[in-house]
Amino acid sequence: xxxxxxxxxxxxxxxxxxxxxxxxxxxxxxxxxxxxxxxxxxxxxxxxxxxxxxxxxxxxxxxxxxxxxxxxxxxxxxxxxxxxxxxxxxxxxxxxxxxxxxxxxxxxxxxxxx
Amino acid sequence: xxxxxxxxxxxxxxxxxxxxxxxxxxxxxxxxxxxxxxxxxxxxxxxxxxxxxxxxxxxxxxxxxxxxxxxxxxxxxxxxxxxxxxxxxxxxxxxxxxxxxxxxxxxxxxxxxxxxxxxx
Numbered sequence: 001x002x003x004x005x006x007x008x009x010x011x012x013x014x015x016x017x018x019x020x021x022x023x024x025x026x027x028x029x030x031x032x033x034x035x036x037x038x039x040x041x042x043x044x045x046x047x048x049x050x051x052x053x054x055x056x057x058x059x060x061x062x063x064x065x066x067x068x069x070x071x072x073x074x075x076x077x078x079x080x081x082x083x084x085x086x087x088x089x090x091x092x093x094x095x096x097x098x099x100x101x102x103x104x105x106x107x108x109x110x111x112x113x114x
Numbered sequence: 115x116x117x118x119x120x121x122x123x124x125x126x127x128x129x130x131x132x133x134x135x136x137x138x139x140x141x142x143x144x145x146x147x148x149x150x151x152x153x154x155x156x157x158x159x160x161x162x163x164x165x166x167x168x169x170x171x172x173x174x175x176x177x178x179x180x181x182x183x184x185x186x187x188x189x190x191x192x193x194x195x196x197x198x199x200x201x202x203x204x205x206x207x208x209x210x211x212x213x214x215x216x217x218x219x220x221x222x223x224x225x226x227x228x229x230x231x232x233x234x
Contacts, residue, residue, distance in 0.1 A: 033220070035222075040226075041226060041227075042118075042224030042226055042227055043224045045223075048221055088157065092159075092220075092222075094220035101147055101164055101166065101209070101220070102161070103161065103164075103209075103222065104161055105161075107157070107158050110157075
């Protein structure tokens with residue numbers, strides 16, 4: 001049981017390059033999320049997927065696209081990277097389990113755009 | 115308007131003592147949830163404790179307890195018997211809104227965080 005996994009762990013891009021961040025969870029959770037964390041700040045929601053087949057914008061969606069490939073996988077794509085997208089990206093998944101709510105995060109991807 | 119406020123940028127505590135990390139929130143929803151996460155220097159987000167708005171008792175998980183005061187809109191984290199390994203950044207977060215058809219919309223709003231340092 002790996003929980004939430006993310007690849008890659010680190011990435012350096014040049015301005016204008018594109019890349020896809022991968023996320024997978026093995027907890028059978030319906031909902032998945034992408035957050036970014038900038039230095040000295042809390043996490044901010046980029047996009048989320050309440051269930052398989054649906055995606056919606058969060059607080060800071062500009063410059064990103066997402067794909068909910070199946071129940072397990074939720075990817076985040078940067079089409080044309082900008083220095084302002086230098087950040088740590090976290091994927092998360094959540095579900096109600098036996099009347100308890102649980103939300104778990106992946107280990108994060110540290111992205112630098114030069 | 116800021117929905118989650120953590121007013122303590124940094125806190126210090128002696129090993130084995132208790133410490134309270136403050137969190138206040140703002141919402142007009144009746145159904146919401148409050149979380150605390152720990153982020154050590156390694157960067158991962160570790161779930162600590164969850165309190166639902168309709169839960170009548172304060173949540174507890176081992177050495178962690180959440181002091182939930184609904185009327186004051188506060189959800190302070192209490193760590194008892196602090197350990198050196200508790201040194202980390204701590205985030206308070208809120209999930210707003212009800213479930214819909216059994217699917218949870220767990221969009222979280224985070225506070226700015228509190229850095230806790232435990233001294234030996």
